[in-house]
Structures are given as C-alpha cells and as structure tokens.
Amino acid sequence: MPCPSATMVVWTSAWLHGAAASDDVIDAVRTWSEVNQIHAADEETALRRELPGPRDSGAGLALLLASIRRADGDAGELVLPVAGDARGLDGSTEFSKNAMRRGEAAVFPTAGLAVVPERVAEGILRWTVHEVSESPAREHTPVGEAEHGMSSAMREAASTLTELDVSHSRPGVRTEIAANVASRPQPSWPEGVPQRCLRVLQRATEVEAILRVATEDAPGGAVSASADRARGQALRPLFAAVRTARRAAVGEMVRTLAHSADKPH
Incomplete structure (x- = not known):
C-alpha cells in the first residue's frame, strides 16, 4: 500500500x-x-x-x-x-x-x-x-486511538493465526521484512508536524511489510484454500487498522499545520 x-x-x-x-x-x-x-x-x-x-x-x-x-x-x-x-x-x-x-x-x-x-x-x-x-x-479518529488499534489488531491477528495453525515461519523472514521496509520510499515531511504522527506512519509501513510476508506462501510451500481463507479473515482487521492509522496520522498533521497558520505571529 x-x-x-x-x-x-x-x-x-x-x-x-x-x-x-x-x-x-x-x-x-x-x-x-x-x-x-x-x-x-x-x-x-x-x-x-x-x-x-x-x-x-x-x-x-x-x-x-x-x-x-x-x-x-x-x-x-x-x-x-x-x-x-x-x-x-x-x-x-x-x-x-x-x-x-x-x-x-x-x-x-x-x-x-x-x-x-x-x-x-x-x-x-x-x-x-x-x-x-x-x-x-x-469520522475523526485520534492518532493515539488509531495507534492503539493497530497494535491490538496485530496481537489479535497473530493469536488467531496461531490458533488456526495457518501461521508459519520461514528462514530469513526478519531479513525479508526489513528489506521490504528499506525498499519503500522515505518521504520527508514539513517542519512542525507531530512526532507521534511520524512514528505512526513509520509503524504502518512496518506492519504493511509484515502483512506482505504473512500473505505470501513460503517458497515451495502450499496453503489449502480453507487455510488461505482463514488467514485472510484473520488479517483483514489488521489491514483496516493500518489504513485507519495512516488516515489519522495524516489528518492530524494537516490539522496541526492549519492550526499553526491560524496562530498570530
């Protein structure tokens, strides 16, 4: 994304x-x-x-x-x-x-x-x-609430995948995730935007990389259709939480910039 x-x-x-x-x-x-x-x-x-x-x-x-x-x-x-x-x-x-x-x-x-x-x-x-x-x-979602929602969704997804026995580890997965994050563009942001918003955006990028790995089958592996559906259902709330977090962070950055402009100098 x-x-x-x-x-x-x-x-x-x-x-x-x-x-x-x-x-x-x-x-x-x-x-x-x-x-x-x-x-x-x-x-x-x-x-x-x-x-x-x-x-x-x-x-x-x-x-x-x-x-x-x-x-x-x-x-x-x-x-x-x-x-x-x-x-x-x-x-x-x-x-x-x-x-x-x-x-x-x-x-x-x-x-x-x-x-x-x-x-x-x-x-x-x-x-x-x-x-x-x-x-x-x-709908206005506070950044803190969106950040908490993304963390909660990640824990729930991990727990559900483990219970369904459709999560899997593969050699080098951490390196794969890190490479995915590093390959993304690193945009700059205007001065004065809240640091928390920047942390949430960075975390969203990291979670996206994890999701990409989680939705791909290991090389040489095969996942049944039912297991694939279960995996998709388990991860869907996390995809939604990432979108909410990104929208919340961007919205707060824009509000901060507008508020700063309205202040007397």
Whole structure:
C-alpha cells in the first residue's frame, strides 16, 4: 500500500497554509517518482480547471497547485478505499471508481478537486484530476486511538493465526521484512508536524511489510484454500487498522499545520 497521496495531502496543505513553498511540494512528491504527470480525468474538467486533458501531454505538479489555489483550496484529506470500505468517496462517480481501483487518493474538498496516482511506467507517476461535488463526512479518529488499534489488531491477528495453525515461519523472514521496509520510499515531511504522527506512519509501513510476508506462501510451500481463507479473515482487521492509522496520522498533521497558520505571529 504505497501512499504518494499522503505526501500530496500533507505537503499541499502545508503550502496552502504558508508553511511550505510550491517547490517543497514538488520535491516531496518526487520521492515517489522522478516524473509526475498531471492530467484531467475528462475534457470538461480540463477546460474548467485549465489542465491538460486525458489524451494531452501531461503537465507538471505546479499546474495542479495553481488550479487548487485558484479554487480557494484549503486542507487536503487522504482517502484509502478498498472493497467494503468506501469511506471518503462520493458514490459511483468516475473518481470513486478510479480511487477504489488504485486504493488511494488525495481530496481537496474546498477546491472541489481530487487526484488519484497511478504508476504508468518505471519512474513515471500519473495523477488524474477529478472534480468532486462534495466530500462525505469523515469520522475523526485520534492518532493515539488509531495507534492503539493497530497494535491490538496485530496481537489479535497473530493469536488467531496461531490458533488456526495457518501461521508459519520461514528462514530469513526478519531479513525479508526489513528489506521490504528499506525498499519503500522515505518521504520527508514539513517542519512542525507531530512526532507521534511520524512514528505512526513509520509503524504502518512496518506492519504493511509484515502483512506482505504473512500473505505470501513460503517458497515451495502450499496453503489449502480453507487455510488461505482463514488467514485472510484473520488479517483483514489488521489491514483496516493500518489504513485507519495512516488516515489519522495524516489528518492530524494537516490539522496541526492549519492550526499553526491560524496562530498570530
């Protein structure tokens, strides 16, 4: 579950509140891909938002930032939808379908815009810009609660897998997990964001690496269909807890940046 959308949300929100320069946003997003191309989802959006259309040559991120600024954009929101959890989406729109396919999106409700990243080639990330009419109400989860939920879900998953006898160890698993974490991009974050949020995001990345290993069969091993289903059911709450933790951390970072901007200097 790589998440360039989290980087887009936090850094663009920092820029909108005067806590970062536009170049800072572009540099931060480049952590995920050297080339980032902006395209409108359709010709009508392209015309209204002054963006390249879906079949035009892509533009750089600066054009997206300008479009958000023109629309009086404010804080962004991270969306991490999966089948059975469509929180943050707006019904059966093209945006919702695209975000569900990719598993993530950055939404800027006051600007009426949402962007969905897709890796189209090595080193190239395409951001499709959708117009959104409204942003469904979000449930606010405190970071501490989300962090606790992720830890609890991890303990419960481990216990359930052991009871079902579908957990397995394999040589070098710790090294495999560490390599998975090390291979992920390490995005930077604006100054002033809470350290706890950064710890939660790092922990979410580590748990994702564990989940990746836990859902793969050992080389040369085989898992029965029933055991595979049991494993999936045991791990599903942990996948959900990771998404909740990431959304909570990003949301708190954005709120902190907005609050800092509102303080008299």
